[in-house]
Amino acid sequence: MIAASLKTLWAELAPFNAKLVAVSKTKPNKDLLEAYGAGNRVFGENKVQELVAKAESLPTDIEWHFIGHLQRNKVKYIAPFVHLIHAVDSLKLLKEINKQGKKLTKTISCLLQVHIAQEETKFGFNAQELIAAITSEEIKTLSHIKIIGLMGMATNTQNKAQIKLEFAELHSLYKEVKQLNLPQNIKMNELSMGMSGDYKLALAEGSTMVRIGSTIFGLRNCTINV
Ligand SMILES: *Cc1c(COP(=O)(O)O)cnc(C)c1O
Secondary structure: OHHHHHHHHHHHHHHHOOEEEEEOOOOOHHHHHHHHHOOOOEEEEOOHHHHHHHHHHOOOOOEEEEOOOOOHHHHHHHOOOOOEEEEEOOHHHHHHHHHHHHHOOOOEEEEEEEEOOOOOOOOOEOHHHHHHHHOOHHHHOOOOEEEEEEEEEOOOOOOHHHHHHHHHHHHHHHHHHHOOOOOOOEEEEEEEOOOOOOHHHHHHOOOOEEEEOHHHHOOOOOOOOO
């Protein structure tokens, strides 16, 4: 079932040239290995401890993406091996990632999270804060991070028109930011948006990277994960 879902998704993503992050949070290693066996190499996790444990026991050519809210004191645990951090929502966090990257002499790729949903519980910069951060003097000095794009999550609603509008807004902000005179450590090439329930809308609005869990691995127990 996992392999078949992946095949369907890859075929759907191909015309858009979009990448798939298989979101494996809460799922056992055997499910990840099944996806791996089908050819998937990109996995997304949202808990530091779980990501570290999985990375230690699974094949080393997996590209691990951290997609959750990241606390500064936990950056050090994932810095050595993480491929992309999706949800950076403050300059403070970016500075900590830079500090850990420096220690490892590694440049760590990040996406800045933009708050596009109506729910107040979702993290991220608003448009104004994003532009202020990107054009700040401070960001230029962060030599061990690379900001490669933006990430956003739409409101959890059945209202497709609203979701579409939120993705369209994020896409237009992405294009606007791309045109700014950006420092060396910022190159806007990725727009991470779209999950199981809304990835088709996200692709139509310019997503380059979708993060999909339940469509591949089945539903999660909703009492332990949102
Ligand atoms: C869990 C999660 C996803 C995947 O959600 P599904 O609805 O299972 O596809 C995508 N992005 C983030 C940030 C997540 O936490």
